[in-house]
Amino acid sequence: MVQDMQVPAGGPRRFLLLQGLMGPFFRRVGIALRKTGYEVYKINFNGGDQLFWRLPNGLDFTGSSAQWPDFVRRVIREHGITDVMLFGDCRPLHRVAIGICHEMHVRVYVFEEGYIRPDWVTLELDGVNGHSHLPRDPEWYVHRAALLPPLGPHSYVPSSFRRRALEAVAYNAADILTRWYFRHWNDYRPWHPWIEGIGWLKRLRNRDAAQVRTDAIMAEVREKALPYMLFPLQLDADAQIRLHSEFKGNEGAIDYVLQSFARHAPADLYLLVKEHPLDNGVKDWRRLVMRIARKYGIQDRVRYLECGDIAVLVRAARGVVTINSTTGTLALASGVPIITLGQAIYDIPGITYQGSLNDFWCNPPPPDEEIFNAFRRVLIDRCLIEGGFFSEQGLDLLVRGTLQRIQSPARSDDGSSFVTSHLERLQVVRR
Numbered sequence: 001m002v003q004d005m006q007v008p009a010g011g012p013r014r015f016l017l018l019q020g021l022m023g024p025f026f027r028r029v030g031i032a033l034r035k036t037g038y039e040v041y042k043i044n045f046n047g048g049d050q051l052f053w054r055l056p057n058g059l060d061f062t063g064s065s066a067q068w069p070d071f072v073r074r075v076i077r078e079h080g081i082t083d084v085m086l087f088g089d090c091r092p093l094h095r096v097a098i099g100i101c102h103e104m105h106v107r108v109y110v111f112e113e114g115y116i117r118p119d120w121v122t123l124e125l126d127g128v129n130g131h132s133h134l135p136r137d138p139e140w141y142v143h144r145a146a147l148l149p150p151l152g153p154h155s156y157v158p159s160s161f162r163r164r165a166l167e168a169v170a171y172n173a174a175d176i177l178t179r180w181y182f183r184h185w186n187d188y189r190p191w192h193p194w195i196e197g198i199g200w201l202k203r204l205r206n207r208d209a210a211q212v213r214t215d216a217i218m219a220e221v222r223e224k225a226l227p228y229m230l231f232p233l234q235l236d237a238d239a240q241i242r243l244h245s246e247f248k249g250n251e252g253a254i255d256y257v258l259q260s261f262a263r264h265a266p267a268d269l270y271l272l273v274k275e276h277p278l279d280n281g282v283k284d285w286r287r288l289v290m291r292i293a294r295k296y297g298i299q300d301r302v303r304y305l306e307c308g309d310i311a312v313l314v315r316a317a318r319g320v321v322t323i324n325s326t327t328g329t330l331a332l333a334s335g336v337p338i339i340t341l342g343q344a345i346y347d348i349p350g351i352t353y354q355g356s357l358n359d360f361w362c363n364p365p366p367p368d369e370e371i372f373n374a375f376r377r378v379l380i381d382r383c384l385i386e387g388g389f390f391s392e393q394g395l396d397l398l399v400r401g402t403l404q405r406i407q408s409p410a411r412s413d414d415g416s417s418f419v420t421s422h423l424e425r426l427q428v429v430r431r
Contacts, residue, residue, distance in 0.1 A: 014039040014079055018086035018097060020111070022171040023052060023164075025389050025398070029085065030055050032399045041079055043072075045093065046185045047178030048171035048193075064184040065093065072097050076104055083406070087111045089127045090243050098126070109406065115345055115379055116329045119157040121398055123405055124383040129324065130244035130343040134382070138350045138371045145374035148381055158391040164278060165204050167390075172197040199281035206281075210306035217303045221272075221316075228270040228303075229361065230317040231257055232310065232327040233285060235276050245323045245342025250285065253323055253341065255292055257357070262296035265361035271298075274305045274313060319364050321357065328352070332372045337364035351375060 015033055017040065020026030026042065030053070033040045041057040044050045050058065061071055075081065084101050086094050089110045101108045112128040114120030122128050172193035179185065187193065221228065234241055236250045247253040254273070261271050273289050286304045293302040305313070310327055311334075314320060320331040324344035331338045332351060339353040339360045346352065350368040353360050385405060387398025 012039070012080075013082045015041070015083045015085060016075060016079070016081040017042040018084065018094060019043075019045055019049060019091065020052075020085075020087045021389055022048060023167040023389055025111075025395060026085070026087075027052055027055060028395055028399050029402055032403055036403060039079070041075065041081070043075065046182045046187075047174035047176075050178065051170065051174040052167075060182070062182055062184065065096075065186070068093055069096055069100060072100055073104070076100070076106060081106055083107045083109065085109045085111070089129075089131050090240075102126075113326065114384060115326055116333075116376065116384060117326050118159060119154065119386060119388065120380070120384045121387055121389070121401075122383055123385050123402065128383075129240055129345055132345055132383075134345060134379075136348050138348050138368075138375075141348070141374040141378050142371060145377040148377055151377065151380065154386065157386065157388045157394045157397060159388050159394060160390050161207075161277065162204065164390045165201075168280070169197045169201060195282055196280050203279070203281035207307070214305050214308045217272075217305060218308060221270075221303075226270045227268060227318055228272045228316075229261075229265075229319045229321060230272050230274060230313055230331075231321045232274040232325050233276050233279070234323055234325050235279060236283060240324050241342065247323060247342070250283075251288060254285075254289055256341070257321055258289075258292050258296055258298065258302065260357045261302075261361065262298045264358040265301075269318070269361065270301050270303065272303050272305055272313065272317075274308065274310060277307070277310075319353075319360060321360070329376070332367045333376070335366050335369065337366050339364070345379075346375065348375060 015038055017026050017030060030040045030042060034055075039057075040055070041059060042049075042053050042055065044053060044058055044060050050060070059075060061068065063071055076084075084097065084106055086097070086108070087110075088094060089098060089112075098108050108126050110122075110124050110126065110128050110131075112122040112124075115122050124132055126133065175185075175187070175193045176197075220226065233250055233254075241247050241249060241253070245253075247256070258271070261269075265271070273285075275285055279285070286306060289302065289304045290299060293299040311330060314327065314331045314336055315334045317331070317336055319337040319339070320328065321339055322328050322341070322344070324340055324342040324347075328338050328340060328344060328346055332346065337353055337360075339355075339357060340347045341357065344352070348371065350371040352367070353364050385398055385401035387396075387401055388394025389398070
């Protein structure tokens with residue numbers, strides 16, 4: 001049971017890495033851990049994992065999901081694993097592994113795209129987003145933040161869409177070519193890797209045309225001074241939508257938001273729908289959004305943006321509607337009102353609008369600056385690392401920050417470390 005968990009006592013730490021983000025991040029972490037003197041093992045679930053690992057102690061799991069619990073228990077026991085790292089705590093095999101780690105008193109470090117973006121990556125113990133142990137009490141954050149020192153300087157972290165797309169294509173190609181070996185592998189994403197790979201190539205091919213369409217819309221917004229609210233889309237396969245909201249994907253959320261906008265928004269207000277920068281291009285969201293807009297008779301007040309600087313869009317918006325996108329923290333930092341339609345780490349009274357979407361369209365109040373600043377300060381201290389996945393500079397920062405975080409003797413405001421505050425985190429009462 002979770003309440004009976006114990007942090008492993010002293011002795012050598014041995015790390016087991018499960019599935020990471022498509023790309024070299026976990027390989028880079030593995031190299032750094034090995035140089036530091038730790039033993040490191042990695043479970044590969046498909047050929048893409050193999051392609052980006054290429055280090056000793058790679059363990060291929062070729063069994064079925066029914067065989068997974070016994071496999072991961074055996075690996076933990078035989079290799080004396082003390083710490084497990086994984087990216088995304090909602091992937092089915094990861095959910096099973098986290099439960100087993102709880103039973104066996106093994107620490108679990110969960111990576112995810114940063115709660116604050118860009119330039120940050122999330123790293124929490126046991127779970128992120130809807131599974132995070134952080135509370136929703138605004139007074140808790142104000143009190144904790146008052147005990148922390150000021151933040152140090154922060155620099156921009158470069159990121160390359162082209163690199164992200166090419167790594168995804170390589171990963172999916174390796175996955176396809178090794179399906180004969182990983183014959184039981186069942187991707188958590190809803191598309192065949194070949195379809196997803198083609199989608200990424202299409203996005204790369206169409207980027208110039210998408211930029212022209214986006215520039216034309218932004219010129220219209222500026223020249224006509226159009227008042228608008230912003231609805232940033234999330235990745236359609238994102239577990240944050242499918243598991244931490246009432247929606248099963250983007251399409252249902254788009255219909256819900258546009259219907260509410262048509263019925264309750266002021267007649268002079270526009271809605272800008274922004275495509276996620278890492279969308280794989282499998283679905284034509286622009287066509288779908290405009291079809292739904294026509295259904296509700298608001299096609300003249302809805303604009304779809306395929307690219308563009310989200311920070312610029314947020315700052316000029318009258319409000320932001322999101323399910324649980326981390327764009328929300330960008331809006332809050334700019335003092336822009338926001339409403340969440342799902343479970344979000346920042347959905348806290350005083351920060352986000354707590355009423356209905358139907359009422360949000362008309363004069364929503366801005367976030368409380370003191371509460372948000374306190375929330376952001378605590379978030380950075382407890383579960384964010386500077387860096388990124390899609391540039392060498394970003395990876396270097398991220399790997400160094402990861403090592404510092406798992407080794408730091410004093411990361412928390414109460415003097416406890418990132419590791420030893422494990423039990424305290426589990427006992428925080430979510431309000």
